[in-house]
Amino acid sequence: xxxxxxxxxxxxxxxxxxxxxAQAQLPAGIDVALACGCIGFFDPPTxxxxxxxxxxxxxxxxVVLVDVMxxxxxxxIPESQVADVQVGRHRYQIWLxxxxxxxxxxxxxxxxxxxxxxxxxxxRSFTIERDWRxxxxxxxxxxxxxxxxxxxxxxxxxxxxxxxxxA
Numbered sequence: 001x002x003x004x005x006x007x008x009x010x011x012x013x014x015x016x017x018x019x020x021x022a023q024a025q026l027p028a029g030i031d032v033a034l035a036c037g038c039i040g041f042f043d044p045p046t047x048x049x050x051x052x053x054x055x056x057x058x059x060x061x062x063v064v065l066v067d068v069m070x071x072x073x074x075x076x077i078p079e080s081q082v083a084d085v086q087v088g089r090h091r092y093q094i095w096l097x098x099x100x101x102x103x104x105x106x107x108x109x110x111x112x113x114x115x116x117x118x119x120x121x122x123x124r125s126f127t128i129e130r131d132w133r134x135x136x137x138x139x140x141x142x143x144x145x146x147x148x149x150x151x152x153x154x155x156x157x158x159x160x161x162x163x164x165x166x167a
Contacts, residue, residue, distance in 0.1 A: 030058050079095050
């Protein structure tokens with residue numbers, strides 16, 4: 001959302017709806033759909049139901065950009081700092097770690113800690129935990145293929161990703 005707010009061209013072309021993907025009404029004629037950084041939040045039935053809906057909503061030359069985390073199964077991810085940035089007088093820090101979450105064979109529970117400080121004084125600190133389904137890009141491509149999509153895997157990027165087009 002921050003990128004959209006900062007870019008006048010995006011603001012004139014992008015609409016963000018306040019609905020989850022299972023309930024969202026997709027408009028017809030979508031040129032580009034992004035499923036980046038989010039697909040692991042969807043349970044398998046929601047994910048499988050998404051592809052036919054996108055296929056019906058895409059413009060004839062439309063594409064879907066999809067990515068997954070570089071984890072194809074739950075595993076322990078030791079906490080590490082992923083950001084440490086000075087913005088004005090404040091320093092913002094983010095740490096991320098994860099653990100398998102219970103009996104579900106796909107779930108990883110991610111723990112993200114955020115900190116904001118002004119010199120030695122901590123202004124705020126909070127933690128968010130979220131469950132993520134870990135699976136490989138092949139799972140997504142198989143589900144999308146069942147809805148008529150072909151995939152072009154993208155190389156030389158930090159996470160597994162593909163462009164989907166209708167066959």
